[in-house]
Amino acid sequence: VYKRQDLRYFFISLKANQKLKYMKIKKLLFASALLFSAYNAAAQTQVIAHRGFWKTEGSAQNSIAALLKADSIGCYGSEFDVWLAADDQLVVNHDPTFKGKRMENSPSTALTAIKLDNGESLPTLAKYLKAAQPLHTRLILELKAHSTPLRETKAIEKIVSLVKDMGLEKRMEYITFSLHATKEFIRLAPEGTPVYYLDGNLSPKELKELGCAGPDYHYTVFRKHPEWIRECHDLGMKVNAWTVNKTDDMKWLIDRKVDFITTNEPVQLQNLLKK
Ligand code: MG
Numbered sequence: 001v002y003k004r005q006d007l008r009y010f011f012i013s014l015k016a017n018q019k020l021k022y023m024k025i026k027k028l029l030f031a032s033a034l035l036f037s038a039y040n041a042a043a044q045t046q047v048i049a050h051r052g053f054w055k056t057e058g059s060a061q062n063s064i065a066a067l068l069k070a071d072s073i074g075c076y077g078s079e080f081d082v083w084l085a086a087d088d089q090l091v092v093n094h095d096p097t098f099k100g101k102r103m104e105n106s107p108s109t110a111l112t113a114i115k116l117d118n119g120e121s122l123p124t125l126a127k128y129l130k131a132a133q134p135l136h137t138r139l140i141l142e143l144k145a146h147s148t149p150l151r152e153t154k155a156i157e158k159i160v161s162l163v164k165d166m167g168l169e170k171r172m173e174y175i176t177f178s179l180h181a182t183k184e185f186i187r188l189a190p191e192g193t194p195v196y197y198l199d200g201n202l203s204p205k206e207l208k209e210l211g212c213a214g215p216d217y218h219y220t221v222f223r224k225h226p227e228w229i230r231e232c233h234d235l236g237m238k239v240n241a242w243t244v245n246k247t248d249d250m251k252w253l254i255d256r257k258v259d260f261i262t263t264n265e266p267v268q269l270q271n272l273l274k275k
Helices: 004-016 018-043 064-072 108-112 125-132 149-165 179-188 204-210 219-224 227-234 247-255 266-274
Strands: 046-049 077-084 090-092 138-143 172-176 195-197 214-218 240-242 260-263
Touching: 046 064, 046 266, 064 077, 064 125, 077 149, 090 108, 090 125, 090 149, 125 149, 138 149, 149 179, 172 179, 179 195, 179 204, 204 214, 204 227, 214 219, 214 227, 219 227, 219 240, 219 247, 247 260, 247 266, 260 266
Parallel strands: 046 077, 046 260, 077 138, 138 172, 172 195, 195 214, 214 240, 240 260
Antiparallel strands: 077 090
C-alpha cells in the first residue's frame, strides 16, 4: 500500500524525468505481461495429438502426414510409437503385428514396404525425425514394450543416439509402458529430458523416486485417484492423461489442471480450451 506522500514523490519524480520514467514503467509492464503470460501458458492444459493428427483427410495413424498436420494446427506435442525391428532398425508403428508383419521379427525393409492407409510407406524413425526437424511440435516418443529387456535397452541406445545426431534432444519426451524402458530412458537420455510412465500402477511418490517427469496414465486412473494430480504437482511433476476423446472427460481433466491431454481429437480439445 502506497502512502500519499510516496505517491506525490512518485509523480514529482515522474515529471522531473518523464521520458526516462515512462520508458522504465513501460519496460516493467512489459516484463510483468511476459511473466503473466508465461504463468498462464504453464497453467493451461496442453494438447498432444495421439499417433499424430490422423482423423483428417490424407492422414493415417503414425504417418509423417499425421505429424505434419499435428504441427500445422499448433499442437504442443505429437505422439508416435516405436519398435526395434529384427535387423535393429527403428520403425514407427503402433501394432505388434501390422498388416501381417510382426514388428520385432521382421527386417525393417519388410516393414517399410508396408503402405499405411494414406498411401505413405511405414516410416523408419530416422525418416520420421528428419521430417520433424523443421517443425515446432514436441516429439512424444513411445517405445513399445518389447519381448526382452535387452531389446528395449538396445532400442533406447539407438533412439538416444539418433536424436542427438539429428539435433532434436530438446524437443523429445519419452513415454513407455515398460518399467525397464522407463528406467533406461532416465539413465540414457540427457538429463532433464522428460520421461513419463504409462502403466498407471505407480503412485506419484514412486514415480518421483524413479526420476520420472510424471505419470502419463489412462484418464480413468485419475478418475479413481483424483488426489494424484495434486500430489504430482506438489512433487514438482507434470501430469498427462490418455487417450481422452470425450468432451466431458476433457473438461474434468482441464478443471483439475492436468498439464497435458493426449487425444485423437486435438481440434475438439483446442476449441474447448479456447472457451
Ligand atoms: Mg502410443
